Amino acid sequence: MITVHHLNDSRSQRVLWLLEELGLPYEVKRYQRDAKTRLAPPELMAIHPLGKSPVLDDGDVRLAETGAIIEYLLEAHPASGLRPERGTEAGRRFTYWLHYAEGSAMTPLLLKLIFGVIPDRVPFLARGVAKSISKAMNANMIDPQIAAHTALWEAELARSAWFAGDEFSAADIMMSFPVEAAGSRVGYGADKPRLKAFLKTIHARPAYQRALERGGPYSYA
Template sequence: MITVHHLNDSRSQRVLWLLEELGLPYEVKRYQRDAKTRLAPPELKAIHPLGKSPVLDDGDVRVAETGAIIEYLLETHPGSGLRPEAGTEAGRRFTYWLHYAEGSAMTPLLLKLIFGVIPDRVPFLARGVARGISKAMNAHMIDPQIAAHTALWEAELTRSAWFAGDAFSAADIMMSFPIEAGGSRVAYGPDKPRLKAFLQTIHARPAYKRALERGGPYSYA
């Protein structure tokens, strides 16, 4: 039996979604973030040295990192139609977006989150300075990067309905988290109609809804 070590409001929601799309039986072991720090609980360090989620157990096999888990599930359960054929244009796009989602996309979003909480985490007398630094970092470095990335996503969805082509794939599952997180950091306006439509479409998928039921509250949906 597959077991997913699942942290609320995290990347691991995508693993539950993929398992639902594949129609595989699985168990969920839930972990809750600290209400104040938003950090994962120490219990996760017993599962993985970094104390991060997701981690998937499949019998004697343990896999960490969302992209690696998705590749593992697609390799061990072929024929799902969720991975385009290797060597094709769709296959190359699939590989790019699968790795880009955690490689390039999440860095500015994580920085946005960190600099957003810094002013509240420093001593009171230093908060004014911290707010000034955070504001400058957002204005001159972080926000322009997020704008560039979201423009790339919008442009890609102009090429085709999905990130790897005309068919839904696991690349769309991988891209769901940065797009959801991006929408929570910087609301998508009228210049991002395809991103807004993408979110509406994936949130309406039956497998996505079932994954939410299994995973519990998920702020980004």
């Protein structure tokens, strides 16, 4: 039996979604973030040295990192239809977005999160300076980077219905978290109709809804 060590409001929601799309039986072991710090609980350190989620157990196999878990599950179920044929244009796009979702997309979004909480994490007398630094970093570096990334996503969805082509794939599952996180942190205006439509479409998928039921509250949905 597959077990997913699942942290609320985290990347691991994508693993639950993929498992539902694959129709595989699995168990969920839930972990809750600290309500004040938003950090993962120390119990996760017993599962993975970095205390991160997701972690997947499948018999004697234990895997961390969403992309590695997704590749493992797709390799175990090659007839799923969730990975385009290798060597094709769709296959190359799939590989790009699968790795891009964590390799490039999450960096500015993580910085947005960090600089957003810095003013509340420093001593009271330093908060004015911290707020000024945070504001400058967002305006001069972080927000322009996020704008560039979201413009890339919007342009890609103008090429085809999904990130790897005309068919839904696990690349869309991987990209769901950065698209959701950016929508939560900066929002999508009238110039991002395809990203808004993408979110509406994936959130309506039955497998996505079942994953929410299994994983518990998820702020990005």
